[in-house]
Amino acid sequence: MSNAQVPFRAQLVRSTIDVSSSTSWLGDPGCGAVLIFCGNVRDKNRDQAVTKIEYQAYETMALAELNQVARSLIDRGAHRAIAIHRLGMLEVGETSVLLGISLPHRKDGFQLLEEGMEQIKKMVPIWKHEHYRDANPVWIDGS
Amino acid sequence: MKVEVLLFASLRDLAQSDRISVELAEDATVADLLVSISTQYPLLEDRVALSRVAVNDRFSCSEDPIPPGSELALIPPVSGG
Structure with a gap:
């Protein structure tokens, strides 16, 4: 490993997710593909105008589960994997989650990223509290 | 025994607290906890x-x-991402 001891990393952060530093961390001489998914706060959900979203976590478990997601991507072929989730209040357009991998070829990466995001949405104890322009905030139920 | 259970999101709002105290039998299972x-x-x-x-x-x-x-x-059902 050229720039890390462990090939996977997970973080919970309370400030802007730095995509470029994640891209750098994913760099690996043996990998021709770096794939990064960013989930951003969008301005509409369930026919409501969304103004912001607050993310709350059971932090110790959320970090353990995020680590497990990243580790499982390594187990399934990624050379490096990083999973970052932001907590606190986010404005529309800000990035709430980043999942990235590097691997020799791109072909299998897209499916791996999709599976990793599904795992995050099912297993990581984080909740979004959506704030609307025309209604009271609501806790969103996921899977 | 008395145990503390952490709450989050909608559960925390409903209980107006980040935790509740629950009375359980000594040999209680997770199913027993939910019933209690x-x-x-x-x-x-x-x-x-x-x-x-x-x-x-x-x-x-x-x-x-x-x-x-x-x-x-x-x-409660998670909704990160």
């Missing part, structure tokens, strides 16, 4: 039916025991 929460905190009953229990940062099964001193959390 619903009985002792009827306001949470509807949400308990949709929630999972974490024991020491891991999702549990209904038949799992609750070791004394465990950190317990009631996990």
Whole structure:
């Protein structure tokens, strides 16, 4: 490993997710593909105008589960994997989650990223509290 | 025994607290815990039916025991991402 001891990393952060530093961390001489998914706060959900979203976590478990997601991507072929989730209040357009991998070829990466995001949405104890322009905030139920 | 259960999101709002105290038998399982929460905190009953229990940062099964001193959390459907 050229720039890390462990090939996977997970973080919970309370400030802007730095995509470029994640891209750098994913760099690996043996990998021709770096794939990064960013989930951003969008301005509409369930026919409501969304103004912001607050993310709350059971932090110790959320970090353990995020680590497990990243580790499982390594187990399934990624050379490096990083999973970052932001907590606190986010404005529309800000990035709430980043999942990235590097691997020799791109072909299998897209499916791996999709599976990793599904795992995050099912297993990581984080909740979004959506704030609307025309209604009271609501806790969103996921899977 | 008396155990503390951490609450999050909608459950925390309903209980107006980040934790509740629950009376349990010494040999209680996770299933027993869910029944006890619903009985002792009827306001949470509807949400308990949709929630999972974490024991020491891991999702549990209904038949799992609750070791004394465990950190317990009631996990409503997650919605990160």
